[in-house]
Amino acid sequence: MAIQALSLRFGGVAALTRVSLEIRRGEILAVIGPNGAGKTSLLNSISGLYRPQEGSIRFFPAPDDEEGVELTRRRPDEIARLGIARTFQNIELFRHMTVLDNLLLGRHIHMRANVLTGGIWWGLAQREEIEHRAVVEEIIDFLEIEPIRRQPVGTLSYGLQKRVELGRALALEPQILLLDEPMAGMNVEEKEDMARFILDINEERGVTVVLIEHDMGVVMDISDRVAVLDFGSKIADGSPQEIRSHPDVIRAYLGQEHA
Amino acid sequence: MESGIFFESYRQDLTLRRTPAQKIRLALVLAFVLVFPFFADNYYLTLANQIGIAAIGAIGLNILTGFTGQISLGQGGFMAVGAYTAGLLATRWGLPILVTIPLACLTTAAVGAVFGIPSLRLKGLYLAIATLAAQEIILWVVTHWEAVTGGTDALVVPPATLFGLKLGGRGADFRWYWVILAFAIFTTLFAANLFRSRVGRALVAIRDHDIAAEVMGVNLFRYKLLAFATSSFFVGLAGALTAHYRTIVTWERFTIETSISYLAMIIIGGLGSVSGSIYGAAFITLLPAVLNNLGRAFRDVIPGIAGLIPQIQLGVFGGVIILFLIKEPEGIAKLWKDVKDYFRLWPFSY
Ligand SMILES: Nc1ncnc2c1ncn2[C@@H]1O[C@H](COP(=O)(O)OP(=O)(O)OP(=O)(O)O)[C@@H](O)[C@H]1O
Ligand SMILES: [Mg+2]
Numbered sequence: 236m237a238i239q240a241l242s243l244r245f246g247g248v249a250a251l252t253r254v255s256l257e258i259r260r261g262e263i264l265a266v267i268g269p270n271g272a273g274k275t276s277l278l279n280s281i282s283g284l285y286r287p288q289e290g291s292i293r294f295f296p297a298p299d300d301e302e303g304v305e306l307t308r309r310r311p312d313e314i315a316r317l318g319i320a321r322t323f324q325n326i327e328l329f330r331h332m333t334v335l336d337n338l339l340l341g342r343h344i345h346m347r348a349n350v351l352t353g354g355i356w357w358g359l360a361q362r363e364e365i366e367h368r369a370v371v372e373e374i375i376d377f378l379e380i381e382p383i384r385r386q387p388v389g390t391l392s393y394g395l396q397k398r399v400e401l402g403r404a405l406a407l408e409p410q411i412l413l414l415d416e417p418m419a420g421m422n423v424e425e426k427e428d429m430a431r432f433i434l435d436i437n438e439e440r441g442v443t444v445v446l447i448e449h450d451m452g453v454v455m456d457i458s459d460r461v462a463v464l465d466f467g468s469k470i471a472d473g474s475p476q477e478i479r480s481h482p483d484v485i486r487a488y489l490g491q492e493h494a
Numbered sequence: 495m496e497s498g499i500f501f502e503s504y505r506q507d508l509t510l511r512r513t514p515a516q517k518i519r520l521a522l523v524l525a526f527v528l529v530f531p532f533f534a535d536n537y538y539l540t541l542a543n544q545i546g547i548a549a550i551g552a553i554g555l556n557i558l559t560g561f562t563g564q565i566s567l568g569q570g571g572f573m574a575v576g577a578y579t580a581g582l583l584a585t586r587w588g589l590p591i592l593v594t595i596p597l598a599c600l601t602t603a604a605v606g607a608v609f610g611i612p613s614l615r616l617k618g619l620y621l622a623i624a625t626l627a628a629q630e631i632i633l634w635v636v637t638h639w640e641a642v643t644g645g646t647d648a649l650v651v652p653p654a655t656l657f658g659l660k661l662g663g664r665g666a667d668f669r670w671y672w673v674i675l676a677f678a679i680f681t682t683l684f685a686a687n688l689f690r691s692r693v694g695r696a697l698v699a700i701r702d703h704d705i706a707a708e709v710m711g712v713n714l715f716r717y718k719l720l721a722f723a724t725s726s727f728f729v730g731l732a733g734a735l736t737a738h739y740r741t742i743v744t745w746e747r748f749t750i751e752t753s754i755s756y757l758a759m760i761i762i763g764g765l766g767s768v769s770g771s772i773y774g775a776a777f778i779t780l781l782p783a784v785l786n787n788l789g790r791a792f793r794d795v796i797p798g799i800a801g802l803i804p805q806i807q808l809g810v811f812g813g814v815i816i817l818f819l820i821k822e823p824e825g826i827a828k829l830w831k832d833v834k835d836y837f838r839l840w841p842f843s844y
Binding site: 282283284310311312315316320321323327328329330331332336339340341343344346347348349350352353354355356360361363364365368369372403407 | 696766
């Protein structure tokens with residue numbers, strides 16, 4: 236995916252200013268930056284929730300596809316269909332639905348039943364429910380959430396909800412997975428589990444991961460590359476080692492600590 | 495005590511009634527429903543038929559409001575579309591009910607989808623007002639388009655026949671019982687199936703969190719209109735059945751009061767519950783009848799009570815709605831579930 240000169244304004248506030256960024260196939264890219272830097276705005280632009288005023292986001296579904304698909308004028312559901320899934324900073328699950336149903340909804344774009352075949356049930360809908368249930372159960376195993384599969388999501392702990400939200404995004408079988416602070420508010424053990432899941436998803440399922448994260452230890456550990464946003468502009472990108480010693484990055488973070 | 499139920503396959507896990515207790519209950523209900531009409535007199539048959547039609551309409555409304563979270567005050571108007579379409583097709587062209595009813599359902603679905611367009615922009619109270627506008631517009635058209643609908647005059651529908659069998663005349667209630675029952679069972683199964691498969695799940699997801707649903711690939715535009723259309727299809731069915739069963743269609747039957755009493759049915763029965771829609775329909779249909787009978791029974795004990803019955807009915811109606819909203823927002827369906835849970839653990843239920 237190639238993001239080029241992306242600018243997004245809310246009235247007088249410039250959330251993103253001419254941000255250019257490449258997301259490479261198969262990598263884990265961390266996006267970091269102080270509060271209000273525009274990290275979430277960037278993800279929202281990719282998933283079609285925000286409409287940037289300028290710039291382009293090109294997604295290349297296949298390795299040999301030079302042309303790509305422009306995302307900036309597409310609806311969120313079209314972008315999902317292209318194979319881009321995400322989680323949110325403040326968990327956005329279907330609270331009254333069970334864990335199973337949340338994950339099955341993640342299969343929406345892969346299923347075919349319509350009102351008629353669904354209402355009739357026998358035949359297509361039943362067959363399809365069984366098939367996709369098997370896919371979802373595999374994800375439930377992977378995320379180690381078997382005991383809670385029938386519980387309404389709203390009754391679960393924060394850490395488990397984060398995990399279910401990851402599962403729902405995974406059920407979509409995305410090419411690119413966008414994770415907005417997947418470890419925020421977790422204890423060390425939960426963070427370790429989550430980091431392991433993200434690495435497995437990336438390595439075993441070959442999913443490209445874009446990860447917003449404040450915990451520098453985690454970022455340095457698991458990401459292949461890091462991009463830094465500050466006041467809506469990208470100030471650096473590179474390997475974790477390069478970023479750690481980048482003068483502008485140190486300044487941005489020190490500035491924040493002094494403020 | 496019932497415990498440790500495991501399912502051998504996903505297929506078994508997906509059935510609507512899985513435990514032995516559920517199967518026995520279903521068999522008992524079916525047995526009652528099949529035997530009832532042979533013992534009931536016309537008064538009770540009429541009540542049963544009214545409950546059947548109301549259940550179909552309530553399931554329709556629940557699809558839209560309870561399951562998809564799109565509040566609608568247009569129920570009366572949509573029923574009117576179904577009733578007038580069926581009634582007019584039968585009177586003008588003499589079409590049989592197996593043609594008029596499906597056409598009425600489809601017409602109502604189309605009208606519902608059109609009036610659902612504002613839901614793409616409006617939510618909650620604002621959508622309620624928009625659907626109220628639908629209600630008023632439809633009734634205005636019905637009462638003013640005299641050339642077609644006959645305006646405020648009653649539309650008299652010829653008695654229906656089905657497979658060469660006359661449904662009207664003596665014993666009409668008994669014969670209609672089976673017709674309405676068949677449609678009610680169809681509606682119930684259809685809705686229950688819908689909500690254990692892809693489209694129904696997407697509708698519930700829209701109710702819970704529309705933006706998250708969209709980001710997971712649900713086309714909000716299409717699915718909201720689909721909710722209006724599917725809901726209206728069944729509401730139109732209730733309207734069409736009313737027209738043929740009553741053999742008379744008047745606009746007064748489809749005012750905002752109708753919309754409100756259907757909302758009461760799904761609130762009392764249980765928002766987002768198919769079986770709850772049926773309980774609510776039965777409750778709201780039986781309430782006035784029960785109060786009437788009570789009033790008559792106490793006529794001699796409490797003088798003047800007969801004249802007060804209409805007021806008492808309104809008071810109880812309002813009181814019950816408030817009671818449910820405060821005490822059990824999930825309705826009778828939830829109460830019934832609690833009872834079942836209690837007995838599931840019996841005798842260790844503490
Ligand atoms: N919907 C919106 N309407 C108005 N302003 C917004 C909106 N979304 C974001 N902003 C503004 O854009 C800027 C960037 O916000 P954004 O949420 O992208 O930051 P962030 O880097 O994700 O911060 P955090 O680390 O706190 O999550 C902020 O100044 C914010 O107030
Ligand atoms: Mg953010």
